[in-house]
Amino acid sequence: MQLNPSERERPMAVTISDVAHAAGVSKGAVSYALNGQPGVSQDTRDRILKVAKDLGWKPSLRAKGLSSAKAYALGLVVARDPSLLGTDPFFPAFIAGIETALAEHDYTLVLSVATAPGAEERCYRKLVENGRVDGVILTDVRHNDSRIGLLNELKVPAVTLNRPDANSPFPAVSVDESAGIVAAVEHLVALGHTRIAHVGGGQEYIHGRSRRKAWADALAAAGLASDLFAAADFTAAGGVAATAELLRRTDRPTAIVYANDLMATAGQSYAQSLGLSVPGDLSITGYDNAEFTQYLNPPLTTLATDPMLWGRVAAQVLLNQLAGTHGGGDTALPAPRLVVRASTGPAPGHPTAA
Amino acid sequence: MQLNPSERERPMAVTISDVAHAAGVSKGAVSYALNGQPGVSQDTRDRILKVAKDLGWKPSLRAKGLSSAKAYALGLVVARDPSLLGTDPFFPAFIAGIETALAEHDYTLVLSVATAPGAEERCYRKLVENGRVDGVILTDVRHNDSRIGLLNELKVPAVTLNRPDANSPFPAVSVDESAGIVAAVEHLVALGHTRIAHVGGGQEYIHGRSRRKAWADALAAAGLASDLFAAADFTAAGGVAATAELLRRTDRPTAIVYANDLMATAGQSYAQSLGLSVPGDLSITGYDNAEFTQYLNPPLTTLATDPMLWGRVAAQVLLNQLAGTHGGGDTALPAPRLVVRASTGPAPGHPTAA
DNA sequence: CATCTCAACTGAACCGGTTTAGTAGTACAC
DNA sequence: GTGTACTACTAAACCGGTTCAGTTGAGATG
Numbered sequence: 001m002q003l004n005p006s007e008r009e010r011p012m013a014v015t016i017s018d019v020a021h022a023a024g025v026s027k028g029a030v031s032y033a034l035n036g037q038p039g040v041s042q043d044t045r046d047r048i049l050k051v052a053k054d055l056g057w058k059p060s061l062r063a064k065g066l067s068s069a070k071a072y073a074l075g076l077v078v079a080r081d082p083s084l085l086g087t088d089p090f091f092p093a094f095i096a097g098i099e100t101a102l103a104e105h106d107y108t109l110v111l112s113v114a115t116a117p118g119a120e121e122r123c124y125r126k127l128v129e130n131g132r133v134d135g136v137i138l139t140d141v142r143h144n145d146s147r148i149g150l151l152n153e154l155k156v157p158a159v160t161l162n163r164p165d166a167n168s169p170f171p172a173v174s175v176d177e178s179a180g181i182v183a184a185v186e187h188l189v190a191l192g193h194t195r196i197a198h199v200g201g202g203q204e205y206i207h208g209r210s211r212r213k214a215w216a217d218a219l220a221a222a223g224l225a226s227d228l229f230a231a232a233d234f235t236a237a238g239g240v241a242a243t244a245e246l247l248r249r250t251d252r253p254t255a256i257v258y259a260n261d262l263m264a265t266a267g268q269s270y271a272q273s274l275g276l277s278v279p280g281d282l283s284i285t286g287y288d289n290a291e292f293t294q295y296l297n298p299p300l301t302t303l304a305t306d307p308m309l310w311g312r313v314a315a316q317v318l319l320n321q322l323a324g325t326h327g328g329g330d331t332a333l334p335a336p337r338l339v340v341r342a343s344t345g346p347a348p349g350h351p352t353a354a
Numbered sequence: 355m356q357l358n359p360s361e362r363e364r365p366m367a368v369t370i371s372d373v374a375h376a377a378g379v380s381k382g383a384v385s386y387a388l389n390g391q392p393g394v395s396q397d398t399r400d401r402i403l404k405v406a407k408d409l410g411w412k413p414s415l416r417a418k419g420l421s422s423a424k425a426y427a428l429g430l431v432v433a434r435d436p437s438l439l440g441t442d443p444f445f446p447a448f449i450a451g452i453e454t455a456l457a458e459h460d461y462t463l464v465l466s467v468a469t470a471p472g473a474e475e476r477c478y479r480k481l482v483e484n485g486r487v488d489g490v491i492l493t494d495v496r497h498n499d500s501r502i503g504l505l506n507e508l509k510v511p512a513v514t515l516n517r518p519d520a521n522s523p524f525p526a527v528s529v530d531e532s533a534g535i536v537a538a539v540e541h542l543v544a545l546g547h548t549r550i551a552h553v554g555g556g557q558e559y560i561h562g563r564s565r566r567k568a569w570a571d572a573l574a575a576a577g578l579a580s581d582l583f584a585a586a587d588f589t590a591a592g593g594v595a596a597t598a599e600l601l602r603r604t605d606r607p608t609a610i611v612y613a614n615d616l617m618a619t620a621g622q623s624y625a626q627s628l629g630l631s632v633p634g635d636l637s638i639t640g641y642d643n644a645e646f647t648q649y650l651n652p653p654l655t656t657l658a659t660d661p662m663l664w665g666r667v668a669a670q671v672l673l674n675q676l677a678g679t680h681g682g683g684d685t686a687l688p689a690p691r692l693v694v695r696a697s698t699g700p701a702p703g704h705p706t707a708a
Numbered sequence: 709c710a711t712c713t714c715a716a717c718t719g720a721a722c723c724g725g726t727t728t729a730g731t732a733g734t735a736c737a738c
Numbered sequence: 739g740t741g742t743a744c745t746a747c748t749a750a751a752c753c754g755g756t757t758c759a760g761t762t763g764a765g766a767t768g
């Protein structure tokens with residue numbers, strides 16, 4: 001066999017047998033001592049602990065995993081078109097949140113990216129069947145999400161972000177997205193807008209649907225019709241197309257509530273390219289509060305969520321579930337906060353307008 | 355012990371012993387058959403393969419890992435302030451690239467996010483000492499990067515993005531960032547600019563340094579002085595501060611080359627808030643070609659790289675290293691491509707100006 | 709015909725932990 | 739003084755693979 005860089009001999013790690021031998025006890029005693037289990041006297045326990053420390057013993061996760069049938073890892077499958085992956089500010093922060101919870105429990109995160117459509121289910125199946133993970137976090141839940149059934153079949157603990165509409169046995173960690181959209185619509189209504197459109201995200205996603213429904217409900221509550229809907233898919237290109245569709249109408253909206261920042265950004269840019277003034281002719285709101293939105297021209301009114309908190313809580317709920325200490329209920333997180341910037345203003349012709 | 359959701363009995367997986375028993379051979383024979391090793395006749399091999407398939411046997415990675423002392427996983431530690439994590443379009447695409455390479459080899463990615471400064475080294479140490487990973491990918495390489503020494507001490511195979519200035523035994527996968535910056539400067543010089551500033555990224559990073567050096571070199575090549583430098587840190591706030599500093603000067607620049615898109619975006623917004631016209635009074639270039647930059651007002655001239663390719667190649671090089679088939683040299687990737695948009699234009703007073 | 713060789717296979721050791729069953733020794737009750 | 743109960747420990751099995759050291763039987767060789 002050929003020598004290569006990966007074969008520089010790694011100093012063979014000290015094992016539990018080494019510790020046992022050095023301390024003059026059996027492997028079992030060492031195991032008990034280090035896991036705080038009864039079965040060893042305090043004196044012996046202290047001695048074993050000291051020897052283990054002196055020798056620099058680190059229990060092998062591999063061996064531990066084999067005998068306990070655990071992976072000490074959680075899985076996250078991100079299904080996105082690779083070209084869109086960089087556009088969403090949600091995931092990096094969400095993942096950071098997961099990590100903060102995991103770090104305290106010696107768990108790690110195994111991340112898979114499924115780019116092809118069918119690849120997603122294969123990813124979950126592989127992660128679980130290979131025993132890579134002890135539980136998974138489900139994001140971007142879809143209408144009648146087939147993954148719920150899959151994970152159920154795989155008998156793997158899971159948490160979902162928001163409660164699926166399919167019957168799901170898994171605890172959910174939810175953000176009341178409706179409240180955010182409602183706040184945005186109310187803000188626009190207060191500014192005198194009556195023709196408030198919505199550029200929706202993919203309606204196969206429950207967050208796409210719930211944002212649309214919240215928009216319609218808020219309009220209804222204000223006594224307004226919710227006919228100005230244009231379907232899109234959370235992408236910039238989709239946002240432009242939907243905006244174009246809305247602005248071609250004779251009863252064109254004076255305000256558009258977008259389902260995310262990227263579409264809002266692209267829509268705003270498109271409207272401006274048509275010679276429309278934002279917010280003079282058209283008010284615009286986004287969703288996510290991506291960092292760059294405050295540097296747009298004009299800066300974007302949007303909804304701020306806390307993806308990091310979401311990640312942390314989701315991971316925590318899953319860990320509790322694994323430990324058997326989870327109550328079983330869903331967890332509600334604070335609703336998004338409306339961040340008012342210069343992309344929204346009084347409706348054209350409205351008294352409060354300059 | 356209390357029953358909980360995680361203890362719904364998972365159908366005990368079929369093991370190699372089950373297969374051996376069903377096929378009427380020993381465990382060893384099954385192992386040989388399934389790994390394509392010699393020691394079993396073709397007939398027996400076929401029979402074993404069939405039985406294994408019928409029983410739906412999946413080798414346990416845990417057991418495999420224990421006996422072969424491998425983790426079948428690569429590690430990536432991302433060290434970012436959590437608030438900045440969502441702003442960088444690089445990582446998601448980079449990670450997607452890594453995954454495309456790993457998916458073909460039944461490896462997975464273990465991701466750690468180190469938010470606190472010192473946490474980064476602890477993350478690497480933990481990943482390696484716990485045997486979570488067989489190799490790691492090193493991004494955001496710093497000047498005299500201490501992680502090189504750490505990984506050397508841990509005796510873990512690694513790849514670095516770009517060649518560190520510290521003496522590194524690890525293969526690097528490099529993008530000639532200088533060429534990109536040079537292209538941007540040349541573009542501005544061709545437009546008649548003579549006072550071209552640079553808002554630098556953190557100079558503790560080698561990519562921060564190399565972009566600055568490339569800017570200075572390109573100016574020198576054009577016979578121009580490179581005194582208009584303002585230090586920043588790749589953040590929006592830093593970009594604004596640096597831009598403010600530059601624009602306060604009496605010999606204010608007519609063009610600014612930013613080390614990334616976020617700073618350029620924030621800088622452009624700040625300059626506009628001062629009443630400056632972009633590109634009439636000030637031309638601006640970014641770096642990264644983040645999706646949103648084409649929807650800025652004006653759209654941003656920037657440098658497009660291919661983070662996904664970078665991730666794929668880096669992972670591939672690391673896998674080859676693990677397999678012992680890596681040549682040992684560095685790998686060069688295509689230089690960034692200049693994407694000219696409306697944020698750059700003729701220098702004020704220059705003949706080509708309107 | 710005895711021997712040598714090799715392919716094909718088996719049994720057992722091994723990786724590094726956890727866990728179970730069993731044993732020695734001490735204390736206490738009756 | 740014997741039985742009981744408990745503590746403190748050990749030896750060995752076990753998790754599910756890989757791999758090494760034999761063993762067997764068939765065909766080739768002298």
